Amino acid sequence: MEQTKILITGGAGNVGGALARRLVENPNYFVVIADNLSTGSREKLPSKEYANWSFVTCDVNDYRDISELMMAYKFDYVFHYAAVVGVKRTQDNPIMVLNDIDGIKNVLNLSKNTSVKRAFFSSSSEVYGEPVELPQHEETTPLNSRVPYAVVKNVGEAFFRSFKKSYGLDFTIFRFFNTYGPNQSKDFVVSKFLSLALQNKDITIYGDGTQTRTFCYVDDNVDACVKIFEEEHEMNDVINIGGADEITILDLAKLVIRKTNSSSKIIHLPPLPEGDMSRRMPDNSKMKRILGRPMISIEEGIEKMLAHPEFKPE
Numbered sequence: 098m099e100q101t102k103i104l105i106t107g108g109a110g111n112v113g114g115a116l117a118r119r120l121v122e123n124p125n126y127f128v129v130i131a132d133n134l135s136t137g138s139r140e141k142l143p144s145k146e147y148a149n150w151s152f153v154t155c156d157v158n159d160y161r162d163i164s165e166l167m168m169a170y171k172f173d174y175v176f177h178y179a180a181v182v183g184v185k186r187t188q189d190n191p192i193m194v195l196n197d198i199d200g201i202k203n204v205l206n207l208s209k210n211t212s213v214k215r216a217f218f219s220s221s222s223e224v225y226g227e228p229v230e231l232p233q234h235e236e237t238t239p240l241n242s243r244v245p246y247a248v249v250k251n252v253g254e255a256f257f258r259s260f261k262k263s264y265g266l267d268f269t270i271f272r273f274f275n276t277y278g279p280n281q282s283k284d285f286v287v288s289k290f291l292s293l294a295l296q297n298k299d300i301t302i303y304g305d306g307t308q309t310r311t312f313c314y315v316d317d318n319v320d321a322c323v324k325i326f327e328e329e330h331e332m333n334d335v336i337n338i339g340g341a342d343e344i345t346i347l348d349l350a351k352l353v354i355r356k357t358n359s360s361s362k363i364i365h366l367p368p369l370p371e372g373d374m375s376r377r378m379p380d381n382s383k384m385k386r387i388l389g390r391p392m393i394s395i396e397e398g399i400e401k402m403l404a405h406p407e408f409k410p411e
């Protein structure tokens with residue numbers, strides 16, 4: 098049987114890498130991971146035990162790079178996950194994120210020209226901006242993008258929709274909320290707090306710590322996305338991918354300290370000068386229905402991280 102050819106751009110990143118590692122478990126897939134390694138890393142690639150994948154250093158924003166790859170393979174499915182990582186990385190030069198529009202344009206155009214069956218786009222909870230209502234619902238919550246990073250995700254979503262209307266290219270948009278798991282950059286709060294707690298170093302909280310987030314363990318993210326792909330859910334639609342249990346950052350710090358038996362102290366720093374989202378919480382009923390099993394709680398997720406080689410060297 099001929100293998101299904103899948104491209105993951107940004108496949109050496111946190112979520113793209115986890116998706117790649119999952120997809121290669123299916124021998125009917127051949128997975129090509131394209132990443133420029135600006136923030137991604139080779140450690141996130143699947144194990145060499147699997148033969149059904151390859152890695153290409155490729156800048157998706159560069160038409161020549163990505164067209165060579167997509168014309169050569171003629172992929173069946175594309176997961177377009179390559180992008181600048183998050184708002185914080187772009188704060189010094191927010192306009193830089195506009196380059197990601199080139200990547201979106203390239204992937205869509207080449208998907209159309211090479212008859213890709215369906216393209217998936219990694220959007221972000223940032224499109225909802227500072228909350229006008231909670232939980233944030235895919236269809237009814239107004240989009241309130243506040244920063245160029247979010248505007249690019251908005252434009253990306255609109256482009257994916259327009260390529261369906263104009264050229265019939267099927268798509269699904271994932272709006273990713275805070276995701277955590279092993280081997281994540283220490284910029285992200287869960288990894289950062291765990292790493293500090295294990296070294297008994299002070300845990301710093303920006304502001305009073307009453308800001309909230311919901312956290313989604315990376316396995317829940319990947320399981321949901323793979324089911325959406327394989328079972329053809331949310332065709333030509335958008336779906337929130339995130340946890341729904343809201344926790345304050347102060348309570349998160351206390352939980353991490355308790356789970357690690359740490360002697361770390363909690364220190365409050367001034368709120369982030371560039372502003373911080375006060376609350377964020379998805380309506381994840383669509384995701385939960387598709388997942389069909391309980392989601393991993395933040396307590397369980399922290400335990401899983403602590404059992405992982407990253408935090409528990411043998």
Ligand SMILES: CC(=O)N[C@H]1[C@@H](OP(=O)(O)OP(=O)(O)OC[C@H]2O[C@@H](n3ccc(=O)[nH]c3=O)[C@H](O)[C@@H]2O)O[C@H](CO)[C@@H](O)[C@@H]1O
Pocket residue numbers: 182183184185186221222223273274275284285286287289301302303304308310346369373374
């Ligand atoms: C680092 C990073 O890329 N963060 C991403 C994260 O932002 P987001 O701000 O939600 O996530 P973070 O993990 O950076 O921080 C979560 C919360 O913890 C607080 N905090 C964090 C670290 C710390 O040492 N002390 C502390 O108090 C932050 O102020 C924030 O209120 O999700 C957004 C939406 O998907 C992305 O746009 C952001 O770019």
